[in-house]
Amino acid sequence: KDDAPPVWYGEVVLLSRSASVRSKSRSAKDGRQGDAKKDAEDVQDRQLRQFALPFNAGLQYGRASGDYNPHHLPYVAALVGYKSPIAQGMHTLAASLGEVICDQCRDDDVPKFVRHLELAWKVPCFLPSRPTLLLDDNAAAKRRTMELLKPRHAAKERDESLTFRLMDKRDRPILAAELVI
Helix, strand or coil, X not given: CCCCCCCCCCCCCCCCCCHHHHHHHHHHHHHHHXXXXXXXXXXXXXXXXXXXXXXCHHHHHHHXXXXXXXXXXXXXXXXXXXXXXXXXXXXXXXXXXXXXXXXXXXXXXXXXXXXXXXXEECCCCECCECCEEEXXXXXXXXXXXXXXXXXXXXXXXXXXXXXXXXXXXXXCEEEEEEEEC
16 A cells, blocks of 8 residues: 555665774764763673674575675675675674563563664674673663664663663674664
8 A cells, every 4th residue: 555654664874994984983982982981880781692603694694585795795705895794784683683572572471572673783793703682681771772772763762662782792782772572
């Protein structure tokens, strides 16, 4: 139907290997570094899982999804400027979302459905990798994740929402998300 509401809305932001973009992001990081250290002691997270993504995870997920972009493929990623392949964003999201929903449904017989999902991919997940999925267990942790969402999204904190982050080995967020189920 032409008058049906949209079921999915997305905004695409492409990664760039440009030196000017990197220098802008580095100066922005320097200003936020002090705030992150100050807030770290107040934040409590619950680790749900550590994923093991092999060097060829992009190729494996590409077979299932059809996403064979060069930056996801072993040995080809270097030809387009990456030091190693990166995992597909939808792969990291699907794995994270599956864990969070299963964690929330463990004690329920009633199936849960995603009513709202807001997310931002922050840094690439270079392969091989062992990213860690963290579920925010208190208000301070939830505020930290919501701050990661605000620059690109009109995130509004909801009482019934869950927030979670997928972190790389250097403790940088690969993705940050707010979920209402």
